[in-house]
Amino acid sequence: MVSGLINANPIIYQKKERRLRTAPSLPHDEYSVEPIDQQEDPEHPYSLEELKVITEDAIEVDDRHSYVRVTFTPTVEHCSMATVIGLCLRVKLMRSLPSRYKVDIRVAPGSHATEAAVNKQLNDKERVAAALENPNLLDMVGECLAPTYD
Structure with missing residues (x-):
């Protein structure tokens, strides 16, 4: 049986135990971020963490300079959903962080056939x-960001 999925049988990884994260104490600038690594993959009923598309180590936060970088790794080199995944990550952060933050979303180097084009598209405001x-x-973004409860 042939499915319409690019990666019909992805490798599923165990979820990591969460460590408690606290927001920096900034006056008048409170925010709350639900873990972005628990968002769903657009093609599969698994989280981005379970597919190792995103890992905690791939998230960089510089509060002092109001900068966040997220680097994700698609499950296959020719993943047609890479741009959608990156857009979901960007929207999640846009909705969760104060507007002063610059968000940089990137495909991991060497992990996608059109890496440069995807990175350019994900970081162009227009x-x-x-x-x-x-x-x-x-x-589609709304579906990926829909809350899931274990």
Whole structure:
């Protein structure tokens, strides 16, 4: 039986035990971030963590300079959902962090056939804004960001 999935049989990894994270104490600038590594993959009913698309080590936060970088690794080199995954990560952070933060979303070096194009698209404000005006794409992002309860 052939499915329409690019990676019909992904490797599933064990979830890591969560360590408690606290937001820096900044006056008038409170925020709350639900773990982005627990967001769902657009093709599978697994979290990005279970597929090792995102790991805690791949998230860099510099509060002093208001900068966040997330590097993710698609499950296959030619993943057609890489841009959607990156867009989901960006939207999650845009909704969770204060607007002063610059967010940089990247595909891990060497992990995708069109790495440079995906990185350019994910970090171009106009392209991101245009993508979020597409109702079908916005629905897909909403599905990926829908809360899941274990």
